[in-house]
Amino acid sequence: MIVLFGVFLLTLMVITALAIVRTQHLFVAVILTGIFSLLMAANFFLLDAADVALTEAAIGAGISTVLFLGALALTGEHERVSSSNRLLALSVVAVTTLIVIYATFDKPHFGDPLAPVHQHVAPWYLERTPEVIDIPNVVTAVLASFRGYDTLGEVFVVFTAGIGVLFLFGARPRRKSGSPGIKVAEPGQGLRHYLIPRVVGRLLIPFILLFGLYVQFHGDYGPGGGFQAGAIVAAAFILYALLEGEAQALRVLPQRLLTGLIAGGALLYGAVGVAGMLLGGNFLDYSVLAADPITGQHIGILLIEAGVGIAVTGVLLSVFHAFAGRRRR
Amino acid sequence: MALALGRALLGPSVYDRVLAANMFGTKTVLLLSVIAFLYGRPDFLDLALAYALINFIGVLAVLEFIRRRASNDTAINGIDP
């Protein structure tokens, strides 16, 4: 019954994706992307990936839509039809699809417990987590402790992307005509004149922040963790910026502080690793952080997740402000 | 459940699509809560909670975009008030 449901959702996803590619109207495409992401998240949930579904929900439905819309507002929303080499592209795509589908016949069937993926390291993680780290959420354990290097790398990719966006927009645009270097020319007053959304939105912001913190610190026990929490907190501030206008939001959380958050989060992660080294363990080995190895693991994971959350919040908010503070020209 | 309405997302105009997106969000929330119970793991209701909160932000962002467009450029939107 659940499997049939999954099939239904997947079919809807294909339809949505086709609609996204077909539409000429980029605005519509972005809204459909939001729906696509919701479907995707529901699917992840059906496939037992609660943490991933939470991430997709926080990122895909909210922040990704906001960022794409911000970009659309700056670039225009209509796509020109061009019939250049569509036939060629279609044929390439069709051939590749056939090849990929042919390849799937060799794959183990859906949900097969004997598939090769489940034989190698995963059982080890599932088995060892209770004794070595002793937190219920295996995903968090693997993320923050067993595969801490990976996550460190991911955080630095996020960090680099954030810095990259800041660099791209930091350069003063040199235009032949027009006033040079006005950053926030249009004081976006946000949704101020919509009374009802504003009241409800302001009511909601503290709850979203609270929920973000809950996700952050409950990540050891249930679905959650730094990545999701960072996205949710960023979403709360984005909501504030939407309601009260760009300038007000920047007054609350100035850009300098955001840059600090980006660097600070990544630094915190690195510092925890170095602290492990100084105390005589390996890099990112948390067992030495406290007298008891398991307590050490708990402290390490908490700090790591905090670092991740801070960095993600900082990056997403900086990108949002960079897009929203830009004026269409 | 009656999610056959996913088809509503192919509705005719821009606002219809926003509407469909919003409705879709609500439905996803309901669906997730039901599935969480079918699985017997009520701790996953956090997810549904997150959706309920985040979807709102998405819709508001869309509206802000529309408002900005309506006030900024009159050229694209052929039917100004």
Place this chain on the structure above:
Amino acid sequence: MELLGLYHYWVFAVLLMIGFYAVIAKPNLIKKLIGLSIFQSAVFLLYITMGKVDGGTAPILQAGIESPVFSNPLPQVLILTAIVVGISTTALGLGIVIRIKEEYGSIDEHDIQEVDRR
């Protein structure tokens, strides 16, 4: 049931190629980025699908769960971080597109090539 065994993979393939088509055939840069994110989602779907075990449940250990079968946590970890990385890189891409629009006045690749040729 046998027939449905590979359905997830087929959907993966089709989504992958829809995204791919958008990337190679659409001249509009933002459309290309949207296509790229569909492509990305397809890959996520593939990983998560591979992690699913029949009758399993999410890998969160908990007292009072009757089935001791858990789905594979490893793909979930990878995808979890990949989603966040994906949005960051998409944001970077959007940033570049906005700069292109500012410098070239268009986000259509034909126009951009036209300007470059001049």
Place this chain on the structure above:
Amino acid sequence: MLLDIASWALLSIGGIFVFIGGVGALRMPNLYTRIHAASLTDTMGAVLIIVGIMLQAGVSLAAVKLAAILLFLLLTSPTASNALASAALLAGLRPGDTVATHEEQSE
């Protein structure tokens, strides 16, 4: 037992409401009537389904979470509908129009 029956009854009535809302959103002639139909899902459908699950959950943390979900849904969805309607009005979509050609106009 009685609780089970009540809960399933609520769930199915909620499902019917959601379904009607979906049909309405598909069939109604213009945007405002469609919003009207869709908000049926947001309010009646959501309330019935979530109360139905709450009966299943009994008194526990899950019930509190469900109540929170319900509260937030009841706060956000009508707000979003309202904002959507006013945005549409702002963009010049009159309630009387049949908007079959709206997409072409805004292209």
